[in-house]
Amino acid sequence: MSTEFLSDEGDVCFDQTRRFEILREIFDSLSEHVAVIDRDGCIVDTNRSWQRFAAESGTADECRLQGQNYIEVCDSAQGSAVEEAKQAAAGIRAVLSGEIPEFSLEYPCHTSSGKRWFLMTVSPLVSHGSIDGAVVSHIQITARKLAEAALVRYERAIASSSSLVSIIDSDFVYQLVNDSYLRVHRKARDEIEGRKVAEIVGQDVFDKHVGPKLTRCFAGETVEYEAWFDTKWADRRCYAVTYYPYRERDDSISGAVVTATDITEAKRMQDEIANSARRLAEAQRLAKVGSFEKDYLHGKKSWSDEFCRILGYPPDAVDPDFNLFMHHIHPDDEPAFRENFEAAQATGHEFTTELRIRTVQGEERHVSLVCGFDLLEDGSMFRLHGAMADVTERRLAELRLERLANTDELTGLPNRRHFLECVRAEMTRSRRFGKSLCVAMVDIDDFKKVNDTHGHGVGDLALRHVAQTINGLRRAVDVVGRLGGEEFCVLFPEAGLAAGITAAERVRKALAEAVLEHGDLRLRLTVSIGLAEYSGDESLDGLLRRSDEALYEAKRTGKNRVCSRGVDSAPA
Template structure:
């Protein structure tokens, strides 16, 4: 407010009378020199009697001594206001302002007081009271609205954050802190709590993505990066966000978004690249769309999930054929990103719409990475598409909170439910009905219906978790199974919160339920792929070593015998050179088959590498092991492998080295080395024989 410094008193009076704010002018001693009509009305509204101004609000009264306590400023704020006004009068402050409530039994109001000095030759101050009630009520409504949508987002497992660019303040949800291993009190309200934990190699990329969105180059922020957890390990996360408010100069005020834990996805991608055969087997079982391209930029393979989604054959998608399914508005952009990163041998990430077999377009995020062989030679690219149509829909609906909540449930397959424990009334969304009662989704929701859907083996655990939530006020967060005739056994992740009345009695349990069956099945399949040799079906080297350590520990603990074989196919290189690798693979499969039919169920067979195998025989001493080894060698020598031409067949033999546990101090490496030396002796003694370590 710019009060003219040298004007006539009449002009001065006309000026303040025309202002909408409540204006008081006082001299350096606090005496009221001038007030406007808005101030007079304000005084009457806050007087001890309706329509009658309080004592000390007229010209000539002392504002500091009488007026402040009678104008709605609470006792707690009285001294703050008095000190601030005095500081401006004394020249210790150039300006002073404060906000304060001014409530009556029938009306809630807030005001902002602004104190400005008069000119040096007109010692005193101008005090303006502005009504900010509408702003405060809007601010309160916004806070309540944000609390509802943040709770909905956290129901899907995402952590939520809210960054104020003006103050640097950042608010983090409880789930966000839990994702990285922190308690709620261990993370402050500043953006540095986030930026200081981003991996040093990722921070530049993250900030570039944020800046691109701020500059209007991207409709939203989306970036994958690593975050340091409380245990100092790094966790991969997918950050997504959007500027939700800007100032008059189009500068950002707030950036709101989520973080999703994608560590499992990152580990799965690494596992898929171990070998082409294993990758393709796992890729075809994956729910994501996967493609592979050669060094010529042409795509030469797509997984089954891709074909199921597009409804097109490998021949149709081969080369550039897959681009026929791209949305026309996305085609040029995608090709430019693909070619430029391909030429630079750089990883890329792009989002586009891809047409499905039903003619509908879905949004996908495509993450492409260069592939290199064991010698570091570039062999092409591999890409994985994740359906982000749900996220896109949520982002479109960010402005309307109610619409956003509904859309989030539909897209994320996230069901919501509300149990009023007072009258035992239950409501649930269509998604929740799909999870709990898919056989009859029109049935009236009830707690009994929920209980009848639980897997018998999980019933007591779920009921116990609900009881603990009510009795101990612990979070309801549990994974369990549900059973139905239509869908069989499904896995569900349920979360909930108890609401209590003023007496602390629980009255409602509100929460969400999400079908996580596909994720659980994929995790199980990934574990199986890692622990099994893809060609023979036997234990992989790493899994065999884990089993070996367990058996060795058991043998030492119970003083049991334990023996181990090292077995090698004789002249296997000659088999591959003479008949080809396909016949060589058949030989290895046949060997595994004979081991299965000759050995006991408790015996453990693992493929250590190439044509080399190891066998663990629990509770078997040296003499017994030698007999088993001879029986196995003889069985293998008597099998044949048919050849594809001339009706001929191939015989093959093995050499076996045997070692047994002699001392509790022996470890698995010692036993393997002993057996390996015996194997070496067998091969040097003419092959097709068994040698026992002495």
């Protein structure tokens, strides 16, 4: 490092003592917890952040005093993070011995103030070609880990059910409930989330019903049952309730995902049909449920008023013919319906399905259909009867939840899970038809400075700006997704390496030239892009790893550039 420093007045030379003082101030000002160790693993020096954290967390003096052996401290660690401590010790040894160039590890730290997460990195200190020691750095990543955990919980809850959804931790505390849950319970989110289950459902109900089922769920059992519930605000409702064990990435169970699906209409339909020998006149009492009947012995057939309304006809204005009903079934659903209906008709078994219909007015609706068959003693059928419920609103709500589970909320792009599904599907198509395929990792340069300088609000605007710019440049067949943080990914189907580089350069140049305006702020952003061409026989992880390597090269060689990996770089 040069001993000359530039001030407002010009070049000023400092002596070695002053230089040491300045470097020491910089070392102590680092937010990371940093320690310097020698070849034997003994602590030579620590900065103020290291010392402050050790003091605040009540860590023993051996973790922060010079002369103590940090490797031995890790080897002798006890408690819940003992495995991570042993990994840290092994990693430090490997760096000091030159076996690996660098070591990193994410690990939890349990202190008196709570659980925190850190990223540990170990880099060698090299002098005259030999390793004299190492720098051990700990950066707190608690916010990111909590955000990742919250995102995973939210996606899994949405994926689990389209009805009432709640996530309850192992302390019987609500961690998350969806909007349907709040609406049914007529409570605000802060009135449920963070509170004990017993406070919401009542201690007696919790002790007799909810608590025992949660305990079974925490032990790994999926608990399913149907029950009727009385509420203060609505009629008695029947729900199909399922308690799913909530598993972390290490497969440990940290809580339960509870789904409750309102099956009142279907339950009432089944009960009424069974109690009256499946005579569907009772189905008319159900809201938005139409009935139909055909008596083969007497040649009579009928559609109820509600059945006609669902199909778009005025009551009594149409001949209730089976072929006419088939005409209203969506063409994509008609073959499967006909096959299943004929199979049920041949056996006399009850037939239940959901399908789409098209009304007289051309409107597409979703219906749930139940068909029953009355048989004579010789097994021949003498009557067909059934009911059809309009479930369009419910089905559209399910589709909205599916879109929500597949979309990044901030940018509107496909989220990581959905984007990777698209890549897998395109890889399969590429192998089958011998088409080219490229994937580009796009990372915003110096995005942390944007957040640190202008705040996370501007950071969110920057993410949307990048997403909109990339999305506006894509072809109809291209897919743009947000993988997380400031990292995006673009899928280029039917594009070789040359075409992929051209497209990636177009993205890079457009972002470099675009200006993000917000109030008085005018901000230019650049991106680094790593592009990889699919080799045809590699895995998804392999393809993404090569694009990540290209991205790392783009970052390392100056940023705001495109680096690529062709097919020849893929492992054999």
